[in-house]
Amino acid sequence: MAGNSEILEGLEREEESDDLFEFGDDLELNQFDGLPYSSRYYRLLQERKTLPVWKYRHEFMTLLENNQILIVSGTTKTGKSTQIPQWCAEFCLSAQYQHGVVVCSQIHRRQAIDLALRVADEMDVNIGHEIGYSIPLETCCSNDTILRFCTDDVLLREMMSDPLLEHYGVVVIDQAHERTVNTDLLLGLLREVLLQRPELRVVVLSAPPASDTLLTHYGNVPCLHLDAPCAGEVIHSNSSSAESFYSALRLALEVHRSREPGDVAVFLASEQEVVCACNILTKEASRMSVSLGELTAVPLCPGHTGMCPPITESPQKSRRVFVSCSQSEDLFWLVDTITFVIDTGVEKRLVSVYNPRVRASSEVLRPISQCQAEIRKRLTGSTGKCFCLYPEDVQLPAEIPPRILESNITSTALYLKRMEMAGIGHCDFISRPDPEGLMQALEELDYLAALDNDGNLSEMGIIMSELPLDPQMAKALLASCEFDCASEMLTIAAMLTAPSCFIDPPVGMVTEVMLCHMKFQHPEGDHFTLINIYNTFKRSQKEPYFSQEQWCEEYFLCCDALQTADAIRAQLTDILKRIELPISEAAFGTKTNTLNIKRALLAGFFMQMARDVDGSGNYFMLLNKHVAQVHRLSGYGAKAHKLGLPEWVLFHEYNLSDNNCIRTVTQISAQAFLQMAPQYFFCNLPPSESKEILQHILDRDRTGNARTKPQPAAIETKTEEGESHDRCVIQ
CATH class of the missing domain: 3.40.50.300 (P-loop containing nucleotide triphosphate hydrolases)
Structure with a gap:
């Protein structure tokens, strides 16, 4: 790599010149933008030299030049997260960026932004130019960016279009000790990328003793142990x-x-x-x-x-x-x-x-x-x-x-299937997922028609992987394009992906908060209530006397969460337009639109159906035969004693620890479920009274020729026995 030896030889000279520099001398030129360094740069440089990581600078650059993978072990406040990405940028500059620039992954959005701002300050360059950041829903970069901080999920999605990360010469994986799903995926996939790109460098920043686990996994790779700050x-x-x-x-x-x-x-x-x-x-x-x-x-x-x-x-x-x-x-x-x-x-x-x-x-x-x-x-x-x-x-x-090892890995399985198509067929996991969990994930993808008969991604699966949503929600959103309710489904997807918009009631105000939230409740269910809240929130933008923050405060809703949902909705809309899927005009409130929204929800969430077995809110879940109550904050939970509960519901989430509750619940008819659920899923449901009731309805409809005909988008789907059926639409 041309120029690396010059940088290594110049490190000691640079430190000597730094010590001799006085602010009255002529300012040197910044190697990254060609402009003179400011006086602040030198003040910050003196602070940087006091960091525990600084004395390892020469050793780090030597190891980086001679090794594909390098592990740096140190705790918070050693300076590794700010200094090492800068040294990697110098390493890439010495090669005239012929192998690419630097990207540094973080697990938190806040961390990615703060580090980018701090490093831009220390390097005396402009944020958004030489130094940038990319987080979900926000990018601050340019074609001149040579060091980019991003969240690990953003870097993973970038690998879908650039599987070998050919834009980068050095990839820095920070906070590896946190062992998030996305970071573990990156660490596993990069092993395969390194085999195909010997010029690429990967630097893993971790804290002990997790760094020892990484060292054991990667084998004979160098590990730089930083001195930890003294504890009090x-x-x-x-x-x-x-x-x-x-x-x-x-x-x-x-x-x-x-x-x-x-x-x-x-x-x-x-x-x-x-x-x-x-x-x-x-x-x-x-x-x-x-x-x-x-x-x-x-x-x-x-x-x-x-x-x-x-x-x-x-x-x-x-x-x-x-x-x-x-x-x-x-x-x-x-x-x-x-x-x-x-x-x-x-x-x-x-x-x-x-x-x-x-x-x-x-x-x-x-x-x-x-x-x-x-x-x-x-x-x-x-x-x-x-x-x-x-x-x-x-x-x-x-x-x-x-x-x-603790997460639902259906999204992970979908992503890995997509990477197989991109030529990265092996992920060298540090901790392999549970085989049963992996089999369940693949089974779920099969039910969602994301896989073909050979176990590869289907056309539907490819489109689902383009959406930054969990597979069930992605399938429901794609189905909405067929059912002319994409506008409403975009809102539901955004509201359920963003943090909850409901604020926990302050002490002594539970009743008042409940009454405020009840103003938005929709008789069809909680998914429709979320549309009500979002639409009213958007109308508040036009209110001349109140800001959105004031409106949210009045109704005990989280303004930041609703603004995030608005941004997510805009992002999802752009993706649907990019892949040329139709987005219908909003028709919320009409009978046809209500039915179509439920069909779209069922296309993705047919595995999450439950039946009230005794009329008192004890919901029996078809898939796992567990019984749960509707969450107290659900619209059905609030009006259960007045209007009664629906017999069949679709739910978004089942939480064992939250008083064994199902959350975000919407009323569904048994006929709609039978129309939308794949036959091979229905056949695999465990025996129960609820399944017998459904089978009776199905048999009655068949004999009476009264079953609703499939929509035009229906195609044949497989069963376990290989028979063909036309019951499942949107395949």
């Missing part, structure tokens, strides 16, 4: 996980009353607890003496849009309490004022349940990993205090459990 005083307690939430809040308030300077970081179990804790802390702070100074609760939670305000300098005589949860440790890389850390030591994770034929999710409370615990302890530096609200001798798991 660590104090353990014997609190149980049941009382750790309030213990953490009491401790945060006691720290504030002690008047010891410094900000506080509190780690709770879930995003819901973060929201609740911020409300409590804000309320308690208003009651405190003014002499203690201002106490500000700052939610730092990646999963919720709009929950992460910009991190700025803390005002004098003010203390910030950063309230966070799992997967948020790396968001603290820019906060240098943390003196106290309060760690509850537990997290809530939503996991998929893979008992035979049970497709459900459950929220599990469990201890954090040693990896997370160590990162949190080192956020305070050597002079701070970390209060661990769990016993010192508690046994924490060494690493964060891989998400791919």
